[in-house]
Amino acid sequence: MNIKIENISKNFKNIKAVDDLSVEINDGELVTFLGPSGCGKSTTLFILAGLYTQDHGNIFFGNVKVNDLETEKRNIGMVFQNYALYPHMTVLKNILFPLEMQKIPKKDSLAKANELLELLKIRELQDRKPNQLSGGQQQRVAIARALIKSPQVLLMDEPLSNLDAKLRVETREEIKKLQQHLGITTIFVTHDQDEAASISDRILIMNNGKLQQFDKPRQIYNNPNNLFTAKFMGNTPINIFSLRKNLNGFSITDTSITLPEIPILRDLGEPEFLIGIRPEHFEICTVEDGILVGIVELVEMQGKDNLITFSIGNLKCRCFSSPKLSPKTNDKIGLKIKSESILAFNKNTGDKLSIKM
Amino acid sequence: MKREHSLKNFLIGMIYLLPALVILVTFQIYPIFKALLMSFYTKYNYFKHIVFEYGFDNYINLFKDEKFILALQNTFIFVIGVVPASIIISIFIATLLNSKIQFKNLFRNIYFLPFVTSTTAIAMVWRWIYHSQYGLLNYFLSLIGIDPIQWLIDPNWSMIALIILSIWKTLGYNILIILTGLQNVDEQYNNAAKIDGAKAWKRFTRITFPLISPTIFFVSITSLIGSFKVFGEVYILFDKMPGPLNSCLTMVYYIYDKLAVKYSYGMASAASVVLFLIILAITLIQFIISKKWVHYK
Secondary structure, three states, X not given: OOEEEEEEEEEEOOEEEEEEEEEEXXXXXXXXXXXXXXOOHHHHXXXXXXXXXXXXXXXXXXXXXXXXXXXXHOOEEEEOXXXXXXXXXXXXXXHHHHHHHOOOOHHHHHHHHHHHHHHOOOHHHOOOOHHHOOHHHHHHHHHHHHHOOOOOEEEEEOOOOOOOHHHHHHHHHHHHHHHXXXXXXXEEEEOOHHHHHHHOOEEEEEEXXXXXXXXOHHHHHHOOOEHHHHHHOOOOOOEEEEEEEOOOEEEEOOOOOEEEOOHHHHOOOOOXXXXXXXXXHEEEEOOOOOOEEEEEEEEEEXXXXXXXXXXXXXXXXXXXXXXXXXXXXXXXXXXXXXHHHOEEEEOOOOEEEOOOO | OOOOOOHHHHHHHHHHHHHHHHHHHHHHHHHHHHHHHHXXXXXXXXXXXXXXXXXXXXXXXXXXXXXXXXXXXXXXXXXXXXXXXXXXXXXXXXXXXXXXXXXXXXXXXXXXXXXXXXXXXXXXHHHHHOXXXXXXXXXXXXXXXXXOOOOOOOHHHHHHHHHHHHHHHHHHHHHHHHHHHHHXXXXXXXXXXXXXXXXXXXXXXXXXXXXXXXXXXXXXXXXXHXXXXXXXXXXXXXXXXXXHHHOOOOHHHXXXXXXXXXXXXXXXXXXXXXHHHHHHHHHHHHHHHHHHHOOOO
């Protein structure tokens, strides 16, 4: 079922938790709400669930406006951050609870529960109480409980944050598979951009209650709307420089470092702007060939590449290099920039400046 | 560090325990055993403290005494009238106080006032409330067209008057304890139950109640024991009388009467032993039943 969020706002006392958010989510899509803590992503999820009421705006499930529909009647499944399994019930009773509330005959609901116990591989846990389960097992039970009534929408509030790193990767793959298998519209809240990138069809990035960007993960990474999004996406932080136009090139603001002419940046209207260069878009070369010169501070192994931290004047930058040409600490290196992958932002607003290729 | 179970360590430990132990033994433990012993005194010289004969005569006389049987009946009626009603009302009010309402703390304090006020003062005020001619209660009843009730004079109403007062008096403590229990229930269970389609009543009976069941159990045990021991309310409310025609004669009032008015120490001790056994039996039954409905984490 498709979901439409229309101009939603929510205030807590003086804090704008959600500020005029509008989004449309397609049927069967897995969308992640991503942002730093306090950005309003969980609040939005709770509004969708009906656990909070928005101050303004409308929510549509399909064609039905659900503003005034109570949580109990919204037919949603939800997995909470701490799972919220009922501590006084066994696993099986936890899973059966939603069907019991719908007064479905025991025989039918047991058949359904058995199916989910198989699907989530938790059959042998069915008679245990939640406090006898590990975090990962509780997670599965919580998912089973959320799915048993075949909800139209599945909401997940940071469901992986209480799991250890390895289990987190495994579980997110399983959630993705399960979601595709069931074709259920799913909204997943997380502050981990890695998790969001790996699992989502589309990511909605929020900051200070406002929507920053809503797009496919790859698109957001390559083509961020603004400085916040550019900084937030990507495991290794993007390098940001403040540039000022000179007569025959650019200088980095507040330094004596100059850059030669980069034609595509010349056309930008602003005399001063920010550029963002992802670590993989620097290329290490000899000092003579480089348009910038840096001094290596740190070399770290990261998978197949080395991550080099270097300084240009007093600016810290990072880039990847293949281990073959691995510079050492305090070496001078030259750097080239793949100019077609440079991102430019307005210095004051942080909005993206479009570069004509 | 290895701890030696030597005589020296034992004696040092005893010295630490001594102050509390002396008081406890003198005023609690010794009287309990003394009362048990006294209940078997059959022939006894009170002035010289000489016991001529031990036996079960006190117990036999007790159960032959119509007043004792009446006291037993009245006490059971009182307990059944007070405990369940008090707990149900307390749960209801505690749930309201736990929800998002204005002036929560003010209400909490108002409800707790009866608990910190002395029984005597409370009973005095209620005597006025129950007054057949000038009482507040009859005034309110007259507003809805009900004739004045002789609350404290009519034996048919006196027990009801006593029960109403006692429910009101026990509310404060019970509400406070249950409210604490409710505040320990994580909001997420309630949210999860809403998601699972449970309406308010189901959320209470299936989620909240089981989660606060240890608290309810505690409150039910303490209220029950407290109610079996009712005395002060009767004594003041009916002006040093056990109600009209003994209609509010309770076990402890009976014991008091035998001990302090009639100087029948043997009978008083025997009655208190019977009361002890009744409370013990009912508490044990409660513990056994509790295994079925109380969920400990």
